[in-house]
Amino acid sequence: MNFKKVPLTAIRRLSIYARMLAGLEADGKQQVSSRDLGETASIPSTQVRKDLAYFGQFGKRGSGYSVKELGFRLRKILGIDRAWNVALVGAGNLGRALFSYPGFSKQGFRIVAVFDNSPGKVNKSWKGTRIQSIKELSKTVREKNISIGIVAVPASGAQEVADEMCKAGIKAVLNFAPKRLKVPTGCMQANVDLAIELENFSYYLSKLR
Amino acid sequence: MNFKKVPLTAIRRLSIYARMLAGLEADGKQQVSSRDLGETASIPSTQVRKDLAYFGQFGKRGSGYSVKELGFRLRKILGIDRAWNVALVGAGNLGRALFSYPGFSKQGFRIVAVFDNSPGKVNKSWKGTRIQSIKELSKTVREKNISIGIVAVPASGAQEVADEMCKAGIKAVLNFAPKRLKVPTGCMQANVDLAIELENFSYYLSKLR
Numbered sequence: 451m452n453f454k455k456v457p458l459t460a461i462r463r464l465s466i467y468a469r470m471l472a473g474l475e476a477d478g479k480q481q482v483s484s485r486d487l488g489e490t491a492s493i494p495s496t497q498v499r500k501d502l503a504y505f506g507q508f509g510k511r512g513s514g515y516s517v518k519e520l521g522f523r524l525r526k527i528l529g530i531d532r533a534w535n536v537a538l539v540g541a542g543n544l545g546r547a548l549f550s551y552p553g554f555s556k557q558g559f560r561i562v563a564v565f566d567n568s569p570g571k572v573n574k575s576w577k578g579t580r581i582q583s584i585k586e587l588s589k590t591v592r593e594k595n596i597s598i599g600i601v602a603v604p605a606s607g608a609q610e611v612a613d614e615m616c617k618a619g620i621k622a623v624l625n626f627a628p629k630r631l632k633v634p635t636g637c638m639q640a641n642v643d644l645a646i647e648l649e650n651f652s653y654y655l656s657k658l659r
Numbered sequence: 660m661n662f663k664k665v666p667l668t669a670i671r672r673l674s675i676y677a678r679m680l681a682g683l684e685a686d687g688k689q690q691v692s693s694r695d696l697g698e699t700a701s702i703p704s705t706q707v708r709k710d711l712a713y714f715g716q717f718g719k720r721g722s723g724y725s726v727k728e729l730g731f732r733l734r735k736i737l738g739i740d741r742a743w744n745v746a747l748v749g750a751g752n753l754g755r756a757l758f759s760y761p762g763f764s765k766q767g768f769r770i771v772a773v774f775d776n777s778p779g780k781v782n783k784s785w786k787g788t789r790i791q792s793i794k795e796l797s798k799t800v801r802e803k804n805i806s807i808g809i810v811a812v813p814a815s816g817a818q819e820v821a822d823e824m825c826k827a828g829i830k831a832v833l834n835f836a837p838k839r840l841k842v843p844t845g846c847m848q849a850n851v852d853l854a855i856e857l858e859n860f861s862y863y864l865s866k867l868r
Contacts, residue, residue: 656738
C-alpha cells in the first residue's frame with residue numbers, strides 16, 4: 451500500500467469511522483456492516499468499503515466487520531494508538547478553549563507546552579502548565595519531543611509563529627488564524643477555518659428562501 | 660442548475676476560492692487563472708474549473724477570471740453577500756473563543772445572542788451581549804430572526820441543546836461538542852471535530868518514522 455495515493459478525504463473519513471466504532475464498542479456492539487458504519491455520517495456503504503480497501507482486507511463478505519478489531523486497526527493506521535506531544539502558541543480565548551478541548555487528549559494529542567509573547571501572560575499557569583515565552587519554543591520542542599504545533603494567535607502574527615515552529619523542528623502546523631500560511635518542505639500545515647462550516651449552511655439556507 | 664446535485668465538498672472549496680479572491684482583491688489583482696486560484700489550497704485547476712462550472716459560465720477561456728466579479732458571484736452563491744444571525748449556546752471557554760472569533764463576522768455571521776444554563780453566567784455580559792437563560796431561546800430566535808445555532812456545550816448536553824434549537828425554529832446547527840447529533844428533518848447539522856485535523860497529521864507523521 452502506497453500511503454501517498456490515499457486521498458486526504460479518505461483519511462478524514464477513517465477518523466469518522468474510528469469515532470463511530472469507539473461509540474459502538476462502548477455500546478457493547480460486536481459486529482457492524484459498512485452500511486451502518488457509514489449511515490450516521492451520511493457516507494454511502496460503497497465509499498466506506500472503498501476507503502477501507504486502501505489498507506487491506508477487513509472483515510468477511512456478508513458478516514460485516516468486528517467492531518473491536520476494525521477500531522484497533524483504524525487507530526493504528528491513523529497513528530492514534532499512541533500519544534503525540536503538541537505545542538500551543540497563543541494563550542488567548544481560543545488558545546484557552548483548545549487547551550481545555552477534551553477531544554484532543556481523547557485521541558492522544560497532548561498539549562504539553564503553551565507559548566505566548568505577551569508579558570502579561572508569560573509565567574502564568576493553566577492547570578499546571580506554565581505559559582512560556584515564544585523564545586523558549588525551540589528548546590522545549592526538543593526537550594519534550596513535540597511534533598505538532600497549534601497556531602492560535604491573531605492572523606497578523608500567524609505566519610511568523612508557523613515559521614518559528616517549523617524552524618524549531620515541528621513537523622505539522624494546525625492553524626486556527628483566519629489566514630493561509632506557507633510552510634517549508636518537510637513541514638505540513640492545515641487550516642481550520644471555523645466559518646467554512648457556516649458557509650455550507652448559508653449556501654443551503656439561501657436556497658430555501 | 661439543481662443545487663442539490665452540487666457535492667458538499669465543492670461548496671467547501673467555493674468558500675476557499677472566495678477567501679483567495681478576497682485576498683487577491685486586497686492585493687489589487689484584477690485577473691486570476693484557475694491554476695493560481697487552486698494552487699495555494701493545493702487544488703488542481705481542473706477541479707477548480709469543474710467546481711465553478713456547477714454554477715454557470717465564469718471568465719473567458721485563456722484570460723482567466725475577473726477577481727472582482729468572480730468574488731462577488733461566489734459570495735452570492737455561498738449566501739455570504741448578506742448577514743446571518745447566529746445564536747451561541749454555551750458560555751464556557753470555547754463559547755467565548757467562538758464569540759470573539761473574527762472569522763465569523765468577516766463572512767457575515769453575527770452572533771446576536773448567547774445562552775447558558777448556569778446561574779453564574781446568565782445575565783453576565785460579553786461586549787454588550789447579555790448571556791441569556793436557555794429558556795429564552797425560542798422567544799429570542801423569533802425576535803432576532805436567528806437561523807443558525809452554534810452548540811458549544813459539553814458532549815453530555817449537546818443533543819438536548821440541538822433539540823431545543825430545532826424546536827425553536829433554527830434551521831442549521833453547528834456542533835462543536837465531540838459527539839454526533841441527530842436533528843429532525845428540516846434542520847441541518849454539521850460537526851466540527853477539532854481533533855480530526857490532527858489525525859490527518861498523525862497519519863502522515865506515523866509514516867515518517
